[in-house]
Amino acid sequence: MKKVTSARIAQLLFLTLFLVLFLMTEYRGSDRIVAAVNGFFRANPLTAASTMLATRQYQPLLLPGLLVLLCALFLGRFFCGWICPLGTVLDLVTGRIRKVGALRALTGRAKYWLLLPLLTASLLGVNLAGLLDPIALLLRALTFFFHPLVGDTVRGGWRSLYGVVGDRRDLLDPGYRLIRDYLLPFRETLYPLAFLSALLFVLILFLERYERRAWCRRLCPLGTLLGLLSRLGPLRRTPAKLCADCRACREHCPTSFDQELLQTEECILCMECALNCPSRRVDFGWRARQPQTGAVLERRVFLGGLLGGVALARGFRFREPAAQAKLLRPPGVRDEDEFLKKCVRCGECMKVCLRSALYPAFFQAGAEGLYTPLLVPRLGYCEYNCTLCGQVCPTGAIPDLPREEKQRQVIGKAVFDKNHCLPFAKRIDCIVCEEHCPIPGKAIRSERVELTGFDGARRTVQQPYVVDELCNGCGICENVCPLEGKAAIEVFRVKDRTPLKSPSGGAPPPLHPYADPYQGGRS
Structure with a gap:
């Protein structure tokens, strides 16, 4: 039986919290919404960074995001491995790795080509980070497509059931009221861009056919931002590369190993390697910063990202x-x-x-x-x-x-x-x-x-x-x-x-x- 890690328990708890808050972010007969899923955005470092860069001022509502950003300096990409609801969904739907590194040559440094233009454009007053933010991508798919689809299906099915049971349908009414009041969307609406929202989400899931956490490793701007900070932190894994006589870590790690080396900026602190190490050699601890042997941000990527951000800030401003x-x-x-x-x-x-x-x-x-x-x-x-x-x-x-x-x-x-x-x-x-x-x-x-x-x-x-x-x-x-x-x-x-x-x-x-x-x- 597969062992359950603390990270997996935390993932499931935060995903449950996300879904509960999503359902509570709805009109339920009260003029005030006591709790909403917006808390995940306020604790989102990418939202905090891009919004404050764009407005060029401190936003008190986004203080939790700054705190998570500060924690990433010491704990690395813990947000990705313990909190992010999209990452949890990917872990739940993904089986074993099918083609290790299959997307590495295809995507190259794509994650930096996404993050740097987004942050540069924000600094120039054009905040587009929400388009590729993982939490926003998941929430839009749920809000515009999946939740209305569930609501329409359930309401239609219940009407058909009422027609079948006839005069005894009043017996079913309490069950429908319970579902309606707590699970279904308040309004029946068709949203523009609903199909696009669902398509982007499905494409992220489709990438899992080729590599576990492919979105997180190769594209996600939030994970890339946290990964850059993690390179500066003191939290280190030992050994820093695969053991010659084992190599079991590669089978269990969802993100971090390219060839023989642990990529610090991609480690999501899931602890799967430590839990499943047959020799109990793997350990995480606070150690003096050592020179990184993994890939670094090349000058051409950095300069290209800055130029891309300038192009975004200028090219996206036209309005009819x-x-x-x-x-x-x-x-x-x-x-x-x-x-x-x-x-x-x-x-x-x-x-x-x-x-x-x-x-x-x-x-x-x-x-x-x-x-x-x-x-x-x-x-x-x-x-x-x-x-x-x-x-x-x-x-x-x-x-x-x-x-x-x-x-x-x-x-x-x-x-x-x-x-x-x-x-x-x-x-x-x-x-x-x-x-x-x-x-x-x-x-x-x-x-x-x-x-x-x-x-x-x-x-x-x-x-x-x-x-x-x-x-x-x-x-x-x-x-x-x-x-x-x-x-x-x-x-x-x-x-x-x-x-x-x-x-x-x-x-x-x-x-x-x-x-x-x-x-x-x-x-």
């Missing part, structure tokens, strides 16, 4: 002007550049969005904005009393604001298309947008206007208009517009996203419940 007009960000985001520097592209805000308003961007914000959250009013709207997206954001890209302050945040401004809106284009009454506007005092109002209809008859029509001083761009008006396809009122991005004035600061007071909102026309 037409797409910018509808580039609506979550509430509280005022500066687009600052938001892009902080966003880790984890997808948590989209997962908890109460009204299905947030979706991952493709190229609406340019290549730099890939996977960042966009508000799409025609598909959903920002709930007036909801603050969930700010609660789960790990880096503060979406600020966690009190409800009253969040309600005053400006996402955009609503604008009528008079060639499309029924009261203007057809000269018939329609006040659906006004009826649904949640703003006290109504950001959308209407006035009675006497017009000549297309049949030549005089008639009175209620025509809506937007009070810009009250509109926060929540998108409910565009979402509920009864016209098919393109809405007659749309929310557009604005440069000035200064919060609206509070009622005490001069905004019109809320209407009396029984007052006539049309009395007096425009104010």
Whole structure:
């Protein structure tokens, strides 16, 4: 029977914690989310390094990531072997090594060609590390593809089961409520980029056919960052290479042996070699730093990585002007550049969005904005009393604001298309947008206007208009517009996203419940 190491126990515990927090990062009937999976990102050294380089300032939320980075200086890549949920998934699905070193010639120094451009681009203000961060890759695959797929399958299966059992289906209801309330996603949504997210995850698993922990050894930027630090630390394994009379370590080690030598920067501290050594020769301890005999970072790789980062920082900044007009960000985001520097592209805000308003961007914000959250009013709207997206954001890209302050945040401004809106284009009454506007005092109002209809008859029509001083761009008006396809009122991005004035600061007071909102026309 295979022995279970302390590292494997820790892996399983952290993976369980990750999945539990993932399920808790969901709307479950409460206005506050007490625990979320964002803790894994705040303890992520790559997130901490890239975000602070991009913003060029200390981010208190990411202090755990700096502490893990400091620990890596003494303990090496312990995060990869004890904590990382993606690494644990790879260990669980991987059998014995099939082709040792099969990817070494193919990938070469690819991990440095990924890490160095990412960090250099971050230093130049373009933070793309979240695209290849292992925790973000796993979380996006779960959020956008696997969890919705499970939810849709379970709900469909339960409906079929209800049809089979007929009148006795009430007996099954407690079981469904238990699954619905704790396991299934709150909303049934199809996400853009869901297939791409799943494909990247499956490709990482596919690499395991050729080499154990191939992603971790050859590509992962987080593991590469920790590995570079581990070369400077005092924790060393003895013996430093395979024993001539045994060589059993190569069979058990998932990452570290290339040819005869232990690669210190690739050791994930799994302790498999020490546990399975038949001669009990393997030991890990604190020793004076010795010259490394393994591969080092060549000058050409270092300089090439820096130039690659400059190319990324310049080449990924283009944004199509037409797409910018509808580039609506979550509430509280005022500066687009600052938001892009902080966003880790984890997808948590989209997962908890109460009204299905947030979706991952493709190229609406340019290549730099890939996977960042966009508000799409025609598909959903920002709930007036909801603050969930700010609660789960790990880096503060979406600020966690009190409800009253969040309600005053400006996402955009609503604008009528008079060639499309029924009261203007057809000269018939329609006040659906006004009826649904949640703003006290109504950001959308209407006035009675006497017009000549297309049949030549005089008639009175209620025509809506937007009070810009009250509109926060929540998108409910565009979402509920009864016209098919393109809405007659749309929310557009604005440069000035200064919060609206509070009622005490001069905004019109809320209407009396029984007052006539049309009395007096425009104010």
